[in-house]
Amino acid sequence: MHWPLPLAPHEDELLSSFLVRVAHRHGLSPYRFCAFHFPGVPVWNRDIDRSASNEFLEAVATKAGLSLERVVQMTLCSVGARLGQGAARGPAPWINTVGIYHRLRRRCGLQYCPDCMAEIPVFYRAWRMSFVVVCNRHRRLLQDACPHCGMPLAIHRQIISAQLCHRCSQVLGRIQQDPDLSVAALLQAQLYFERAMRSGSVEIGGQPVSSEDLFQGARILASLMVSTPRVLQGAPQHQRLSLERARVQTRARILLRLADVLGIWPLEFTRAAGEQHLTQRSFIRKSVPPWLASAVDELSLGRTRHAIAPRRRHSLRAKLEKNRRCNADWRTTRAALLWLAASK
Ligand SMILES: [Zn+2]
Ligand SMILES: [Zn+2]
Structure with missing residues (x-):
């Protein structure tokens, strides 16, 4: 019907x-x-x-x-x-x-x-x-x-009209524009991604890249850049915002940054990565597309957390073993050693 x-x-x-x-x-x-x-x-x-x-x-x-x-x-x-x-x-x-x-x-x-x-x-x-x-x-x-x-x-x-807020019933009218955001630059950056989505491919640093790979890699870059105070001023460094959850002003700043980085690829990436202390390890758990992977390979390896942790565990185990062999009252000393290690 x-x-x-x-x-x-x-x-x-x-x-x-x-x-x-x-x-x-x-x-x-x-x-x-x-x-x-x-x-x-x-x-x-x-x-x-x-x-x-x-x-x-x-x-x-x-x-x-x-x-x-x-x-x-x-x-x-x-x-x-x-x-x-x-x-x-x-x-x-x-x-x-x-x-x-x-x-x-x-x-x-x-x-x-x-x-x-x-x-x-x-x-x-x-x-x-x-x-x-x-x-x-x-x-x-x-x-x-x-x-x-x-x-x-x-x-x-919305009951009466799509132009009215569902909560306060006032018109969804204009707010003042942020003067720090250049609309012309944003339009250009947005157009780059719009074209990529429509055509299915794009050029990065002179190399053809599929739109899936562009979006995949650009999202990784955005996730690493969004936590930096340089892009998201005032936010704590550890706070990672998801691109898809960010407000429009934040995404606008991310878009401008991505346009900068992709526009002079890979030089601007290498420079920015150095400034933000990004290493190969920063990308390790991410599904990095080939165009980004080749630039990431040029970064330093980065320190692993595991390089220190096993030594600590090993030294504790070694102390316990030595104590067992040499000390008659080894149970008491072992308890003290474990207590000391746990409270460090
Ligand atoms: Zn309202
Ligand atoms: Zn409009």
Whole structure:
């Protein structure tokens, strides 16, 4: 059965945005609309743009009068393959996390351009991608929360219009731009990644690299650079932020840094790695693609923690053994030695 009042999706519109618009067109909240048309299917307590099942997508296609291919295009799964491999249980690489908690959203993963929203209140797939931080058309930094109450967007809770915050009902309008961030430089950096995603390949230091390998390696670089105070000023050095969980201003700074490093590859990487004391060991547990691996191989090996630990263990074991051989009251001395070692 088709929906009585079908809508056409906009180009690059997110599935969730489309469902919210269709629900509003039928005069229902997205909850009631989906509960009626897809009974028993969890929709709004999932990141439906990332995790919709085939059965759900087929049902949407039938009811919306669209091809299955067009509906799949609205999801983020259709771009995932080009964005590199993530850990099995971690976030999808380069797709911002929205922090699903029941039907709430705890993270600012859905971005928007207030000027685009004022023209057409629709949310686009690009606004979920971690390397997208500026609006090409309006040449401004995207926003990732309500400018009035600071809440992350939860468009399925918007009752009247997609332009109004679901919590405070005020317009998702402009906030002042950060003057330290050059929009022109950000646009250029963003374009590099957008082209890579579209074309499937890119050049790094004159060598052709697949987009999967670019995104995989750039994510590793971002994870190592994000913890440095130089990029994330004021943050403690040990604090590692995941790229996909970072706010838009932080990602904008990471993007500029990545553009610097990739633009003069591998010289700028080698220089920055020296400055940040990165060694081969910094990359050891990461799945490093070949273009990055060849530059990492030029770094110093780095000290291993295990080089010291076995000696300590060995020296304790040796002391205990010697004590056993030489000392009649070896049990008492052993207890004292173990106590001393444990309390070091
Ligand atoms: Zn815009
Ligand atoms: Zn608000």
